[in-house]
Amino acid sequence: MVMNGKQHRQEFSVNFMDFIGAGQAASQIKLLLQKVGYDPLVIRRASIAAYELEMNLVIHGGGGALSVVIKPDKIELLAEDDGPGIADLDLAMQEGYSTAPLSVREMGFGAGMGLPNVKKNTDVIEMKSEVGKGTWIKAVIFTKNEV
């Protein structure tokens, strides 16, 4: 895939509590980034962040949209939902804090590492959330003009 300095955007629909389909969007994003030809470490960071954002949409957001935007100097991941929103963003960013139900924890999620993992694997994270309205998260990985 040749980007020619243009941006490429792809959006994936993510369904609420769909643990069979969950991870497909992140998997597709990983394949896309591999096609572009990024460094394996960049792909790994973006894939992990995308997967955590996708799981958040599945578990907390009531479903939503996960997008990847490939720009000449960065990869942007966008997670948008019309779910219940996050009352305290600082608390949500804290390792170990989780509001996930027991059924989700039994599947290996809900350890309170989701958003901290997104932060750890990306260079910039922006979040907006309103209780009762939804959540918008943008996570950016800089790529040193690789494409």
Add this chain to the structure above:
Amino acid sequence: MRLSKVKILLAAEVLCGEEYLDREVACAFGCDLLSDVLAFTPSNVLLLTGLVNNQVLRTAELIEAAGVVFVRGKRPAPEVVDLAKERGIPLLATDYMLYDSCGILYQHGLAGCKKE
């Protein structure tokens, strides 16, 4: 350590990916928390877990794990094995507990993952 040695040491059944058993694993991580797997493992890791849902496979795929060992005699559903075949991830299953499995592999020289 090669996966073929892991198979022997853990008396494991190979559920799929027999063709990948000559793969060399860098280190091992034993865990039932997938977010911790995402947070703390490098690529080429051997993942040992008691979870058998398809998210284990998604996680293994995204971190580029060398293989997965299901412990405590647990077996995933056929769809999970199919996904692993599709993604080229070898799956092993052992009757040993997680602690014992890790102990046996560690004793034979397979180190844990270092925290970044």
